[in-house]
Amino acid sequence: xxxxxxxxxxxxxxxxxxxxxxxxxxxxxxxxxxxxxxxxxxxxxxxxxxxxxxxxxxxxxxxxxxxxxxxxxxxxxxxxxxxxxxxxxxxxxxxxxxxxxxxxxxxxxxxxxxxxxxxxxxxxxxxxxxxxxxxxxxxxxxxxxxxxxxxxxxxxxxxxxxxxxxxxxxxxxxxxxxxxxxxxxxxxxxxxxxxxxxxxxxxxxxxxxxxxxxxxxxxxxxxxxxxxxxxxxxxxxxxxxxxxxxxxxxxxxxxxxxxxxxxxxxxxxxxxxxxxxxxxxxxxxxxxxxxxxxxxxxxxxxxxxxxxxxxxx
Numbered sequence: 001x002x003x004x005x006x007x008x009x010x011x012x013x014x015x016x017x018x019x020x021x022x023x024x025x026x027x028x029x030x031x032x033x034x035x036x037x038x039x040x041x042x043x044x045x046x047x048x049x050x051x052x053x054x055x056x057x058x059x060x061x062x063x064x065x066x067x068x069x070x071x072x073x074x075x076x077x078x079x080x081x082x083x084x085x086x087x088x089x090x091x092x093x094x095x096x097x098x099x100x101x102x103x104x105x106x107x108x109x110x111x112x113x114x115x116x117x118x119x120x121x122x123x124x125x126x127x128x129x130x131x132x133x134x135x136x137x138x139x140x141x142x143x144x145x146x147x148x149x150x151x152x153x154x155x156x157x158x159x160x161x162x163x164x165x166x167x168x169x170x171x172x173x174x175x176x177x178x179x180x181x182x183x184x185x186x187x188x189x190x191x192x193x194x195x196x197x198x199x200x201x202x203x204x205x206x207x208x209x210x211x212x213x214x215x216x217x218x219x220x221x222x223x224x225x226x227x228x229x230x231x232x233x234x235x236x237x238x239x240x241x242x243x244x245x246x247x248x249x250x251x252x253x254x255x256x257x258x259x260x261x262x263x264x265x266x267x268x269x270x271x272x273x274x275x276x277x278x279x280x281x282x283x284x285x286x287x288x289x290x291x292x293x294x295x296x297x298x299x300x301x302x303x304x305x306x307x308x309x310x311x312x313x
Contacts, residue, residue, distance in 0.1 A: 001056050002028050004195040013050060015043050015057070024159050037077030040084050047088040052202055055081055056096045058133075060126065062165045063257055063267040067125040074129035075136060082140045082147065092146040094202050095137040099153040099187065099212060100127040104276040108185065110217065112281040113151070113210050124269030134210070141208035148205035150198055153214040153280060156299040157191030158306030165270070170303055172265065173227050174313030180238040181220050182245045185277030188223065189215035190299035193292070200289040211289055216296045217279040223300075230301055245271045 002025060005012060012030030015037075016022060025032075035042030037057060047053065059073040078095065085093055103117030122128040134149060141147040160167035172178055197213040205211060218226075221235075228235035240248075249264075249271040256264040285291035307313055 001054055001195045001198055002030065004192065004199065005054075006030065008199065013046055015046065021161055023161060037073055037081060040080045043081075044084050044088065047084055047090055050088070051091050053081070053085050053090045053093045054096070054198055054202070055093060056198075058096070058098075058130065060164055061263070062124060062126055062270050062273075063253065063263050064125060065257070065261070067129075070125050071129050071132070074126075075132045078133040079136050082136065082145060086140075086145055092148065092202060092207075093137075093140075094198055094205070095134070095147055095149045096198070097134040097137070097149050097151045097210065098127075098130045099151050099214065099278060099280055101131045101134050101151065102212070102278075102280060104278055106276055108277040108279065110279045110281050113212060113284055123272050124267075126269075127273075138208060146207045148201045148207060149210035150201045150205075151210055151212045152194045152197075153187035153189045153212065153278070155191035155194050156188050156296060156303050158302045159191075160303065160306070163307070163312065167303065167307070168265075169223070170227065170300075171307055171312050173224060173233065174231065174304065174307060176233065177265070178224060178236050180240040181224055181236050182240050182242065182271070182274050183219070183221075184274035185217060185219045185279055186223065187214045187217050187278060187280050188296040188299070189213060190294055190296060192299070193294055197285065197289065197291055200285075200291065204289050206288065209288075211285040211291075212280050212282045213285055213291065214280050214282040215293055215299075217277075218296075219277070220274075226297065226300055227304070230297075230304055242271070242275060245274070 006028050014030045015033050015035050018034055033046040059070045064070055102111050103115040122131045137147050137149050154166045194213050224235045249266045249268045252264040252266045253268055256262050
């Protein structure tokens with residue numbers, strides 16, 4: 001996000017934590033402000049004079065030993081940030097939500113922003129926290145604050161330093177840790193294009209509306225096959241039944257997560273999410289933001305090259 005804005009000549013003020021890994025900001029011109037979403041006093045004055053606020057921060061994990069911190073960061077952090085933005089006179093806020101808040105269906109039907117959804121349908125703490133933070137943004141817009149919500153799908157590209165749960169799919173494939181696959185599906189979007197979509201939302205979006213920023217709807221098998229073509233590594237041919245995938249998630253979460261205190265590779269919530277194909281339409285963003293859907297092949301290739309060049313595989 002910061003790189004795209006900088007390339008367009010924006011004067012940036014960037015909020016970072018004291019513990020943040022700043023490698024992704026190398027070469028990006030902009031003022032660094034050290035603070036924390038949960039400590040509004042640490043960034044309040046920094047919002048003074050800002051025309052736009054891009055809220056892209058979130059606790060993005062599919063497993064966490066104590067979920068309270070995730071709700072504090074994703075929900076209460078958003079509430080505080082929007083309040084301070086109002087107080088400091090920020091003209092418009094672009095809030096990064098997630099495609100996870102959509103109302104996915106068990107039959108694999110493509111969904112959009114208007115598909116019925118509720119908090120009860122959110123699987124896991126990450127999805128629930130993002131759904132609640134999105135509601136905070138809508139409430140602020142209803143009260144008159146200029147807030148636009150964007151819902152990226154599964155961003156793919158370089159510089160995924162953690163890596164995120166999405167990037168871990170690629171890393172596991174590169175490490176040959178994908179002996180089998182499950183019948184699920186994702187929508188993959190080029191991460192750079194996704195950042196440009198945020199700018200388009202600032203420029204063209206309607207306050208109080210949300211916009212899916214998506215790319216290609218692909219089954220997990222199609223994604224792995226593409227990775228196989230790009231890398232020369234074999235794509236798995238064994239399809240794992242849901243019951244066995246769920247059992248593996250239970251064991252991994254119990255042993256790796258509870259007993260060893262490390263983040264498991266397969267979680268119960270991740271397997272449960274996989275029962276529904278996360279396929280979406282970006283037609284609304286195409287109409288209102290001039291969003292363009294681009295093939296994800298180049299983004300996958302950039303991601304693979306970056307992970308390999310930086311020692312992840």
